[in-house]
Amino acid sequence: MDFAQVVLNTVRKVPKGKITTYKLLAKACNKPKASRSVGRALNKNKCSFFENIAKNKMIPCHRVIYSNGRIGGFSKGVEKKIVLLEKEGVLVQNGRVLEFSERLYEFKD
DNA sequence: AGTAAGGCGGGCA
């Protein structure tokens, strides 16, 4: 299993209405320092929700944000992710997730 | 409080 695949599989575990961070994702993959690669892995897999839905992959990359509660750069479509987050019940304002810590989903196994 | 620089880790040319 490739690291990227592990990451994708992990992101898929995030329930609707919840979010996570790259750091937690990296930690969940047993690579706590690979937070950067995590983001790259998602981008590599072209995690443009629609495309994933079409492929039945459903990788909610928009649920993955920074550790400081800010939205990442994503694929130049941050605002679109914000809309999706709001549709899932996650309020976002000024590029930040409201009650981010409470909505944070740690992969506590 | 916000901003700057450094460092670590995998993917890809």
Place this chain on the structure above:
DNA sequence: GTGCCCGCCTTAC
């Protein structure tokens, strides 16, 4: 195999 790229994180100012 080497080097550069990045959707990051953390520490320092």
